[in-house]
Amino acid sequence: MTDIEYRLPQRLELRTDLPGPASVALAARRAAVVAAGVSSTAPVFAADADGGVIVDVDGNSLIDLGSGIAVTSVGASDAKVAAAVAAQAAHFTHTCFMITPYEGYVAVAERLVALTPGHHEKRVVLFNSGAEAVENAVKVARLATGRQAVVAFDHAYHGRTNLTMALTAKSMPYKQNFGPFAPEVYRMPMSYPFRDQPGLTGVEAAQRAIGMIEKQIGAQSLAAIVLEPIQGEGGFIVPAPGFLPTLVAWARENGVVFIADEVQTGFARTGNWFASEDEGIVPDLITLAKGIAGGMPLSAVVGRADLLDAVHPGGLGGTYGGNPVACAAALATLDRMAEYDLPGRAAALGARAKQTLTDLAADVPAIGDVRGRGLMLAVEFVGADGITPDAALTKAVAARCLEQGVLVLTCGTYGNVIRLLPPLVIAEETLDEGLAILVDTIRALAGAQAEVSA
Template identity: 65%
Template sequence: MTGTSALARPSDLAQERRLLTELPGPRSRELLERRRAAVSDGVGTTFPVFVERAGGGVLLDVDGNSLIDFGSGIAVTSVGASAPRVVEAVQQQVAAFTHTCFMVTPYEPYVRVCERLAELTPGDHAKKSALFNSGAEAVENAVKIARHATGRSAVVVFDHAYHGRTNLTMALTAKDMPYKRGFGPFAPDVHRVPMSYPYRDEPGLTGEQAAARAIAAIESAVGAERVAAVLVEPVQGEGGFIVPAPGFLPALAEWCRRSGALFVADEVQTGFCRTGAWFACEAEGVVPDLIVTAKGIAGGLPLAAVTGRAEVVDAVHTGGLGGTYGGNPVACAAALASIETMRELDLAGAARRIEEVFVPRLRALAQRHPVVGDVRGRGAMLAVELVRPGTTEPDPATTSAVAKACHARGLVVLTAGTHGDVLRFLPPLVMPEHLLLEGLDVLDEAFDAVAQGPAPAGVQAPAAPAQQAPVQQQSTV
């Protein structure tokens, strides 16, 4: 990883954890009151500190605190939150024009993004793309394409899946609260089958056996001849960073080929180097018929894509795909700059190095704290699942307590999982190694603090130092 490279972050933003106030600080608390008065309560906030600047591996809040970022805006800012190439490309494009609508008068950056997607996504067949604004919008359009191309209507999804918050994608998403409750009825002809979940499956169940279980459910409850698409996250995101057992994805893809269904990979969270390859499907050589991308594609700007076999994507009639803002020229410029940054800095290799740094520490943590039931993930998409010691019963309360303890110490972490019992880690791929190690130290402290229980009355729990000197360190993680 090249966390100190000029390509990766602004040189004037110190890559350090620095706590000057309690968190949230006084200015953040003032803004939080304004937020409460003006912003819908339906919009949640994980950690109510208001960010003023960000880059590399840190977030700088309005009170001057510098926080280590193990969240990347939910896997979005893989190249950093202010990567110089992205900043420059966006500034140039904004100065030229911000919008014309590609469906009215097109522009080259849209075409160039589609060309890059054809080059980068798995498979050497002819590919085409359509661009959208969000992962949910792209997933919905992938379903539209699959239904139109196959003439079928049924869509198969999996336990613990997350695919978005629109009406159709809520139907595709498994978790009720907070994503679905009270928002129905949902789109029909969506069918859920078991996912390969090695930690919770019966011991010894192989990926092929888990796939056979899912396929049996499809054939009995849906009918192979009705299935337009099997939609799966190669590594599940919101469901808890579940990595299916080897053989699961290839077996599903092969069944799709035999049955005439399309294999659709939702790589919204896993794509663009996050799991140590450009796309997570590559780990087992799976070539999707359609692949959905968003999040890390454009360095923080809203852009998403459906890329697939040219004959499949072209099956839709002219005018059947699109949207006013889809493939906005500024977002396209950001995507091209992000992809170039990923190539020049070998951010797929950086993700693999992050895994090398993280996993031994997480396994050591599991040895010390029996509440950690499972350590899993791939590349820079890693997680621990927390359970009541001696059982596999989910422990969301401890998960929440550890996350809050991390936040209080200046480390941004996220939770996930169907039961809210997973801590997930998504550091920017450009994070310097000294920050990775310090963040892991903070994680250790948070687990220790939660294990010790609340401090006695009148005794203040230990906090991070009030100020830390900047660390000057070259890193090639």
């Protein structure tokens, strides 16, 4: 793997309890002015970050196994990205592409056309967030097909806008009391190998969903299927082989637009540039964000030219969509990903990490499943029966890891999954140190739980 130079020491160092006094003081200021509905995983406030570490305002250096929910794949302060941002900001920070266009937007679109799956003619439109990208992909599909219905899946997460809340499966905290939601959204069963009927294949799971679509909606009324190739917030659910190709084939046969939501899986995260490549599928439209621009707000819809060009002039866009500073960051980020071969790095480091977790699972009955690809990995915790979700243990593991300076994230429809999303540039030794603490924590807490149950 390519050697990476870091600005900060890539090690765990705790100088205070967490949170330290400076973070406590900032938390008091926050409580007085920031809405209570905005929550944070960690009780510490960041002062610096680089590679695989975050340094808080008290000087504690934490190992980052979350990368801001799969955003800072090249690190949170990559020198090339920072220089590109500064250089663009020195010229202009905004003109609005819909008013006075600029080369950066075009250059990003060119790169995305070349990188995304398929060799067909494509078009690109840029936005700010993943939810915006998903919402606009659905708009395009509805206009281009003249149909209204949209299918999403169990355990899906697609955003927090009104339409994307309708697409999202989990109620609390994303949808609770925020309705009514956008109409003509239908939910189908996902392929979830750990929780599916034993022996159910990916093809059979897809046929189950297709049968329900044909019965409840009718192919002639369906504009789009929206699906994460690996579900994110729902629990890093990797569908069984054959599930996605079967759905894509049916969609093509019936004029239904297949939208791959790669907001979390995209840009080298799973060991390929995009998770759709893992499955050998070519989406009609693909939605992108998170890892695209090294932490700057940018998202995209990329897909078939005939679909995106069907929209009338002015029908797509937004004041900040494709901001020039964010575009500069994206171009530098994509350069860095290629320079460091981050797809290959994610595959290699991910294989090592997954083996560590798989070996652990063989000794710890509380681990029901270890899954994922590349550096998008998950551990699902269960009760003594081997299937009932154990959200309490999951929460306790994450909290104990944080106490020791390792930031991990939880997810899952049942709140019982630890997800690992380290920066793709994390040092091998830093990843190993973070995993060792996670492994020891799971052993300790799962063992204590077993003793209590006995």
